[in-house]
Amino acid sequence: MGATSDNGIGLILALSSSIFIGSSFIIKKMGLNKAANNGKRAATGGHAYLYEPFWWAGMISMIVGEIANFAAYAFAPAILVTPLGALSIIFSSVLAHFILKERLHIFGMLGCALCVVGSTTIVLHAPHEKDIHSVKEVWHLATEPGFIVYFCFVIIVVSVLIFRFVRTHGQSHMMVYIGICSLMGSLTVMCVKAVGIALKLSFEGTNQFIYFQTWIFTVIVVGCCLLQINYLNKALDTFNTAVVSPVYYVMFTAFTIIASVIMFKEWDRQNGTQIATELCGFVTILSGTFLLHKTKDMGNKPPETPVFTTPSLSERHDFP
Numbered sequence: 001m002g003a004t005s006d007n008g009i010g011l012i013l014a015l016s017s018s019i020f021i022g023s024s025f026i027i028k029k030m031g032l033n034k035a036a037n038n039g040k041r042a043a044t045g046g047h048a049y050l051y052e053p054f055w056w057a058g059m060i061s062m063i064v065g066e067i068a069n070f071a072a073y074a075f076a077p078a079i080l081v082t083p084l085g086a087l088s089i090i091f092s093s094v095l096a097h098f099i100l101k102e103r104l105h106i107f108g109m110l111g112c113a114l115c116v117v118g119s120t121t122i123v124l125h126a127p128h129e130k131d132i133h134s135v136k137e138v139w140h141l142a143t144e145p146g147f148i149v150y151f152c153f154v155i156i157v158v159s160v161l162i163f164r165f166v167r168t169h170g171q172s173h174m175m176v177y178i179g180i181c182s183l184m185g186s187l188t189v190m191c192v193k194a195v196g197i198a199l200k201l202s203f204e205g206t207n208q209f210i211y212f213q214t215w216i217f218t219v220i221v222v223g224c225c226l227l228q229i230n231y232l233n234k235a236l237d238t239f240n241t242a243v244v245s246p247v248y249y250v251m252f253t254a255f256t257i258i259a260s261v262i263m264f265k266e267w268d269r270q271n272g273t274q275i276a277t278e279l280c281g282f283v284t285i286l287s288g289t290f291l292l293h294k295t296k297d298m299g300n301k302p303p304e305t306p307v308f309t310t311p312s313l314s315e316r317h318d319f320p
């Protein structure tokens with residue numbers, strides 16, 4: 001790929017996106033911590049964080065990052081832009097280490113590295129998306145049996161997590177909150193693609209907002225985003241940011257790729273070697289996730305070293 005001015009702009013936008021998104025986790029956590037001191041914690045159903053400037057600054061940072069990421073795809077190919085999203089994990093973890101004092105153990109660093117390597121492997125070997133030229137084409141793909149089954153699966157699992165496990169296991173098992181965000185995020189991306197196509201075609205002169213499909217996709221995007229924001233806040237308020245950020249990224253990426261493969265049938269155009277490489281990427285990110293989860297508190301717990309003292313002469317039983 002030759003170095004062009006457009007590629008340079010895309011690279012700068014992608015790097016800026018990672019910085020803004022990585023910073024947003026830390027800034028929002030600062031707002032959540034302040035809100036917890038002044039009111040009910042977000043993890044227990046409180047919404048005091050809505051009055052905290054830091055939380056809103058974090059939200060603005062995340063929005064700016066997402067806009068920059070979306071714009072980057074207009075200037076550079078996805079194979080350049082998408083892997084750079086993993087930099088937000090590193091940036092967030094480093095800031096959490098120095099600003100929030102959430103120490104990241106050496107094994108946590110290794111887990112982050114495995115997550116980045118696995119995610120990058122999947123992205124670099126992911127199949128090319130099918131060209132979509134109208135919202136109706138996306139609607140046709142979304143209403144095929146395969147994706148309808150996946151959609152129903154996501155809704156059922158998310159409903160069970162919300163109504164059955166959030167109250168009983170949400171405070172102790174990070175995967176409850178992250179699972180909700182990641183599963184709904186995969187649906188969000190599919191609908192965002194449809195809305196993005198609608199906007200692009202509308203700007204080119206073909207109004208796509210006269211079709212009811214466009215508005216259905218828009219409503220789903222808004223609903224899914226609100227749900228994700230709510231449970232991501234709970235995860236950040238309850239667990240270590242240096243762990244939440246990479247695990248969320250890994251699970252979100254995995255479910256998004258699965259949803260994309262089902263909806264666009266991309267594996268039908270790949271050979272066995274390419275599919276095997278992607279599966280190896282999945283194993284790598286799962287290993288990194290496991291390592292992060294098992295060592296998430298190691299950096300915050302000082303080792304308990306037994307202290308041995310030599311008794312004085314007066315304390316010895318054999319002293320006359």
